[in-house]
Amino acid sequence: MSATHPAVPLTERAAAHVMPTYGPPKATFVRGQGTALFDEAGNAWLDFLCGLAVTSLGHAHPAVTDAVTEQAGTLVHTSNLFLTEPAVGLAERLARITGWDDAKVFFAQCGATANEAAIKLARKHGKQRSPDKVRVVALDGSFHGRTLATLEATGQPAKHEPFAPLAGFVDHVAHDDPDALRAAVTAETSAVLLEVVQGEGGVRALDPAVLAAAREACDEHGALLIVDEVQTGIGRTGPWFAFQATDVVPDVVTVAKALANGLPIGACIARGPAAGVLSPGDHATTFGGNPVTAAAANAVLDTIEAQGLLDTARVRSQRLIEGLQRLADVAPYACGVRGRGLLLGLELDAPVAAAVEAACRDRFLLVNAVAPDVVRLAPPLTVSREEVDLALSALEEALSSVADAPA
Ligand SMILES: Cc1ncc(COP(=O)(O)O)c(C=O)c1O
Numbered sequence: 001m002s003a004t005h006p007a008v009p010l011t012e013r014a015a016a017h018v019m020p021t022y023g024p025p026k027a028t029f030v031r032g033q034g035t036a037l038f039d040e041a042g043n044a045w046l047d048f049l050c051g052l053a054v055t056s057l058g059h060a061h062p063a064v065t066d067a068v069t070e071q072a073g074t075l076v077h078t079s080n081l082f083l084t085e086p087a088v089g090l091a092e093r094l095a096r097i098t099g100w101d102d103a104k105v106f107f108a109q110c111g112a113t114a115n116e117a118a119i120k121l122a123r124k125h126g127k128q129r130s131p132d133k134v135r136v137v138a139l140d141g142s143f144h145g146r147t148l149a150t151l152e153a154t155g156q157p158a159k160h161e162p163f164a165p166l167a168g169f170v171d172h173v174a175h176d177d178p179d180a181l182r183a184a185v186t187a188e189t190s191a192v193l194l195e196v197v198q199g200e201g202g203v204r205a206l207d208p209a210v211l212a213a214a215r216e217a218c219d220e221h222g223a224l225l226i227v228d229e230v231q232t233g234i235g236r237t238g239p240w241f242a243f244q245a246t247d248v249v250p251d252v253v254t255v256a257k258a259l260a261n262g263l264p265i266g267a268c269i270a271r272g273p274a275a276g277v278l279s280p281g282d283h284a285t286t287f288g289g290n291p292v293t294a295a296a297a298n299a300v301l302d303t304i305e306a307q308g309l310l311d312t313a314r315v316r317s318q319r320l321i322e323g324l325q326r327l328a329d330v331a332p333y334a335c336g337v338r339g340r341g342l343l344l345g346l347e348l349d350a351p352v353a354a355a356v357e358a359a360c361r362d363r364f365l366l367v368n369a370v371a372p373d374v375v376r377l378a379p380p381l382t383v384s385r386e387e388v389d390l391a392l393s394a395l396e397e398a399l400s401s402v403a404d405a406p407a
Contacts, residue, residue, distance in 0.1 A: 026361060032059025035380055035387050037366070048379040048391050049366040053199065053231050053343065056258040057303060058380040064261045067299035071292045080288060086298060087289030093301045094269050097240040098253060104275035106268045107289035111230030111256035112145025114266030117283055118252045119149050119191065121270060122224045125277045126190025129222055137184045137192045137223075139175040139210075143200035144193060144228055153193050155201070175206060178213035185217035191224040191252075192217065196242035199231035202371035203338055203345030211248040224251040224274050230266070234258040234300065235310045235381050237340035238317070245340070260296040304381065313381035316388055317341045320377065323392035331396050332403035338374075342381060345374040346395070352402055359398035365391055 010028050027045070031038040035058055037045045050056060057064060071086060078084055087107060095103035106121075108114040119136060126133030138144065142155040151159060152166040155175070160166055171189075173180040175198065185192060192214045198204040218225040225248070232242035233255040239245050241253060251274040256266035264287075270277070287293075304310060317340075324346050327334040333356070336347035348356065353369030360367050360375075370376035375395075379387070 034058040034060075035383050043364055045364040045366055046387060046391050046394065047366050048377045048383075049368055050258075050378050050380055051262060052257065052368075053236055053378045054257045055262050056234060056236065056381045057261045057300060057309075058382045059262075061261060061299075061303065061382075063299045063303045064263075064296050067295045068263070068292055071295035075291050077287070077290055077292075079286060080284065084289070084291045084294070086291045086294035090267075090289070090294045090297050090301075093298060094255075094267060097301065098269055098271070099244070100269070100271040102275055103269050103271050105270075106278065106283060107294070108256070108266035108268060108285060109264045109287055110145075110266045111228075111254065112147045112150045112266075113285065114230065114254035114256050114268045115144045115150045115153065115193070115226075115228055116147050117266075117268040117278075118226045118228075118254050118270075119153065119193070120283055121252060121268065121274060121277050122191030122193075122226060124282065125224055125274060126188075126222075128277070130187065132188050133190050133222075134169055135186075135188045135190060136170045137181065137189055137217075138170050138172055139181075139194050139198070139206075140172050141175050141198050141201035141204065142193075142195055142228075143198070144195075145230075175201070175204065176210060178207070178209045181210060181213045182217045185214075185221050185223060187221060189217075189221055189223045191226050193226045193228060195228045195230075195232065196246060197232050197237055197340050197343060199343060199376075200370065202374045203343060203376050205338065205340055208246060208248075211243075211246050215248045215250075218251070226250060226252040226254065228254050230254055230256040232340075232343060235304055235313055235341070236343050236378065238314055239310065242340065259300060260293050261300045263293040263296045265290075265293040265297055309381045313342050313383075316379070316381075316383050316385070317344070319385060319388050320344060320379070320392070323388065324377075324395075327392065327396055327399065331399040333399050339376075342377075342379055342383070344377045345370060346377065348373045348375065355402045355405070356395075356398050359401045360394060362401075363394040363398055365394040365398070367391075367395070 091105040140155040144150040144153040227250040324337040335349040351372035
C-alpha cells in the first residue's frame with residue numbers, strides 16, 4: 001500500500017492509485033482565481049485552456065461560489081423522483097437561450113452523457129417511423145465523448161481501436177464534403193450528429209454548406225439534426241450557441257463543459273416533435289439536474305446575461321485574433337488562425353504544437369496542442385485585455401524558443 005502522507009509527492013500517489021488514462025501530469029494546481037491558476041510553489045499561471053473550455057467565468061467566480069455554497073447548505077440531492085427549483089429554473093433558462101419556446105431538457109452529467117441521451121432520443125424517434133431507422137451519421141475528426149455510443153460517433157478511428165468491435169450504427173463522412181454527407185443520409189438514418197466548430201478535432205469550423213446539407217438531408221429523410229455544443233456552447237464561440245451564428249437550426253442541442261463553470265453537468269435540449277420523444281422509463285440518471293450543479297449553472301447563465309459577457313468576449317476575441325494574426329506574420333512556425341470567438345487555434349507550419357505547448361508552460365501559460373500543428377487557446381469569457389496581451393507575448397516567446405532549440 002502506498003503512503004497517503006503529504007510528504008509523498010502527489011505524482012507518486014497518483015501513479016500508485018489513479019489509472020493512467022490521461023498521460024503524465026503536466027502541473028499540479030492548488031488554487032484558482034479569475035484567469036489565474038496557482039501551483040504548489042505559488043506561481044501564477046495564465047489559464048488559456050480553462051480546464052478544456054470549462055471555466056468560462058474564470059476560477060472561483062463569486063457568483064458560482066455563492067450559488068454552490070447556498071445550495072449545498074440548503075438541499076444537495078433528491079433524485080428525479082422529485083422536483084427542485086434549480087433544475088426546473090435551469091431548463092427554463094436553457095429554453096430561453098436556445099430561443100426555443102417549446103424546448104424540453106434532459107439533464108446529464110457531462111458531454112458524453114448529454115450526447116448519449118441525444119442519440120437514444122434520435123433512435124427512438126427513428127424507430128417510431130421505421131424499425132431500422134436507428135443509424136447515425138457523424139463526421140470525420142469529430143469528438144462526441146467516450147461512452148460506447150459516443151465513442152462510436154467520434155470520428156477518430158484510433159480511439160475506437162482498443163475497444164472494437166463497436167455496435168456499428170454510425171456512418172462517418174468527411175467533415176468538408178456536403179455531397180458525401182447528403183449521400184450518407186438514408187431512410188435508415190435517425191440523426192446527423194455534428195459540431196459547428198470541431199473542438200478536439202483541431203478547432204475546425206465547418207463549412208456552412210456542410211451544415212446546410214445536414215439540415216436538408218435530415219428534413220428529406222425524417223432524421224434529427226443534433227448539434228453537439230458541448231465545447232462551443234455557452235458563449236465560447238460568440239453567441240450562446242455556435243449554431244446561432246449560422247442559418248441552420250438543429251432539432252437537438254447538447255451542452256456541458258462551461259454550463260456550470262466546472263461542476264459536472266450536461267444537458268440534451270430538444271425542440272419541436274423531438275422534445276416529446278422520451279417518455280417515463282426511457283432514460284434516466286440518478287444525478288441529472290442535481291440541485292447544486294443546477295444552481296451553479298443558473299448562476300453562470302445569470303452572470304453572463306447580467307454582465308453582458310457575450311459582448312465582452314467578442315471584443316476580447318477580436319483582440320486575440322488580431323494578436324494571433326500578427327504572430328502568424330512575424331513569429332516562427334505560426335502561419336494562420338482559425339476558430340470562432342474564444343475557441344481559437346493557432347496554425348503552425350510544422351508539427352511542433354506539443355513543443356510550443358511545453359514552451360508556453362515554461363512561461364506559465366496554459367494552452368494545448370489540439371493537433372500536431374494547431375495550438376488551442378480557450379481563455380475565459382472574462383479574460384482582460386492585459387491578460388490577452390500577456391498571453392500573446394508568452395506565446396511569441398515560446399514560438400521563438402522552439403525555433404531556437406537544437407534539433
Ligand atoms: C464536442 C464535444 N462533445 C463531447 C465531449 C465529451 O464531453 P465530456 O468529456 O464532458 O464527456 C467533448 C469533450 O471534449 C467535446 O468537446
